[in-house]
Amino acid sequence: MNGVTLEKKENYAILTVDIPETRNALSVPIVKYMDQLVDEVIADARMHCLVITGGGPKSFIAGADIRQLVKMTPEDSRYSIEVGHKLFSKLETMDIPVVAAINGYCLGGGLEIAMSCDIRICSANAKFGLPEINIGMIPGWGGTLRLARLIGESRAKNMLLRGKMITAQEALSYGLIAEVYESVEEMRGKAEELARELAAKAPITIKMDKRLFYDAAGKQPTDIAQRDANTLGFLFTTHDAIEGLTAFLEKRAPVYENR
Numbered sequence: 001m002n003g004v005t006l007e008k009k010e011n012y013a014i015l016t017v018d019i020p021e022t023r024n025a026l027s028v029p030i031v032k033y034m035d036q037l038v039d040e041v042i043a044d045a046r047m048h049c050l051v052i053t054g055g056g057p058k059s060f061i062a063g064a065d066i067r068q069l070v071k072m073t074p075e076d077s078r079y080s081i082e083v084g085h086k087l088f089s090k091l092e093t094m095d096i097p098v099v100a101a102i103n104g105y106c107l108g109g110g111l112e113i114a115m116s117c118d119i120r121i122c123s124a125n126a127k128f129g130l131p132e133i134n135i136g137m138i139p140g141w142g143g144t145l146r147l148a149r150l151i152g153e154s155r156a157k158n159m160l161l162r163g164k165m166i167t168a169q170e171a172l173s174y175g176l177i178a179e180v181y182e183s184v185e186e187m188r189g190k191a192e193e194l195a196r197e198l199a200a201k202a203p204i205t206i207k208m209d210k211r212l213f214y215d216a217a218g219k220q221p222t223d224i225a226q227r228d229a230n231t232l233g234f235l236f237t238t239h240d241a242i243e244g245l246t247a248f249l250e251k252r253a254p255v256y257e258n259r
Contacts, residue, residue, distance in 0.1 A: 001029070001030065001033040002019075003017065003018050003019035003024075003030075003055075004016070004017055004018075004019075004030055004033050004034060004037070005018070006040065006041070008041075008044070008046075008047065009192075009195075010046075011046055011047065011048045011196070011199040011200075012047060012048060012049035012195040012198075012199045013041045013044075013047050013049075013050050014050075014051045014052075014053065014192075014195075015034065015037055015041075015050060015051070015052045015053075016052075016053050016054065016055050017030065017034070017052075017053075017054050017055065017061055018054065018055020019055075020055070020056055022062070022065055023058070023061075023062035023105060024054040024055065024056075024061045024062060025061065025062050025063055025064055025065040025066075025109075026061060026063070026064050026065065026109045026110070026113075027064070027065045027068045028068070028079070028080050028083050031080075031083050031084055031087055032083055034087055035083070035086060035087040038087065038090055038091065038094070042090075042094055042095075042096075045258070047096065048096050048198070048199035048200075048201075048203055048206075049097050049098075049099065049195040049196075049198045049199040050091075050094075050096060050098045050099070050195075051098075051099045051100075051101050051191050051192070051194075051195050052091075052098065052099070052100050052101070052114075052117060053100070053101040053102070053103060053188070053191065054102075054103055054104070056103070056104075057103060057104060057123075057125070058103070058104040058105065058125070059103070059104040059110075060100070060101075060102040060103050060104055060105060060106040060110050060114065060122075060126070061105075061106065061107075061109060061110025061113060061114075062105045062106075062107050062108070062110055063107045063108025063109050063110055063132075064080075064108055064109045066135070069135075069137070077140075080140075081140045081141065084109065084112070084140070084141035084142075085141060085142060087113075088113060088116035088141055088142055089116070089142075091113070091116045091117060092116045092214065093210070093214055094210075095203070095206070095207040095210065096198075096203070096206065096207075097118045097119065097198045097210070098116075098117040098118050098119075099117060099118065099119050099120075099191055099194055099198070100113070100117040100119070100120040100121070101121060101122075101187060101188060101191035102114060102120060102121065102122035102123070102126050102177070102187075103122070103125075103126065103184045103187060104123070104125055104126060104127070104184070105126075105127050106122070106126055106127065106129075107127070107128070107130070107131055108129075108130060108131060108132060108143075109139075109141055111128055111129065111143065111147075112139055112141040112142060112143040112146065113141075115142075115143065115146035115147060116142070116146065118210065119178050119194065119198075120176065120177050120178055121177065121178055121179045121180070121181065121187060121190060121191060122168050122171070122177050122179075122180055122181070122187060123168070123180070123181055123182070123183060123184040123186070123187040124169075124180055124181065124182050124183070125168070125184070126167075126168040126171070126177075126180075127165050127166070127167060127168075128165065128166050128167075128168075128170075128171045128176060128177075129159060129163065129164060129165035130143050130147065130159060130160050130163070131163040131165065132163070133160065133161060133162070133163040134163040139160070143160075144156070144160060147159065147160065147176075150174075150175060150176055151174040151175055152174075155174055201256070202240040202241070202243075202244055202254070202256045203240070203256060203258040204240050204241070204258060204259070205235060205240065205241065205244075208231050208234075208235065211231075212227070212228070212231065215227070238259065239257055239259045240254075240256045240257060240258065240259065243255060243256060243257075244256070
């Protein structure tokens with residue numbers, strides 16, 4: 001699909017949305033195609049990290065394509081919600097880490113997809129918001145849940161109910177973003193550094209960590225203790241865990257084999 005590309009490096013991939021005329025806005029066909037590309041990454045055992053970014057310096061993903069929204073029937077809108085939730089849930093639960101490298105506007109569906117990633121970094125010109133209230137809509141791709149979970153209910157409501165945009169520095173102070181870089185170029189370089197760093201970690205342990213995060217909601221401390229004990233017990237049966245411990249004692253870099 002024109003404007004949506006997947007570039008595979010040695011052990012990580014970069015998915016880019018680059019449609020300047022719409023500021024990289026999402027439509028149902030674009031989301032479906034992104035879902036196919038994510039499946040391609042999942043199926044490639046060499047890929048140990050995925051970076052999602054927008055083309056150009058001014059926009060990561062500036063929400064949904066309003067030209068498509070205004071034509072939708074109720075049935076169309078329900079289908080679009082299903083398509084988006086499928087992709088975003090897949091990103092959240094896939095075994096490898098997903099990095100959102102945010103350049104410029106990150107609004108509506110753009111913020112929703114960023115929040116489904118594991119780590120978010122941005123350039124200083126980034127702006128964040130869920131402005132759907134301003135057009136009589138809601139963030140239908142899980143934005144209300146994820147935003148409240150990431151920055152707290154009070155701040156989330158202040159953004160949602162007012163359609164308020166926040167700056168990169170505000171997003172950093174809220175905990176929405178992990179790191180802010182001065183320029184888009186620096187941020188892109190740091191995103192690839194981060195991808196290489198994450199791809200070098202033990203894949204099985206990365207997968208377990210992601211599952212522990214995702215599975216924690218609503219659990220009691222006693223449940224968490226049993227879950228953590230079971231997970232650690234499993235890791236001690238793996239080559240990679242023993243390799244990590246041995247490499248530390250031998251003062252060398254570990255060689256992980258995803259087993």
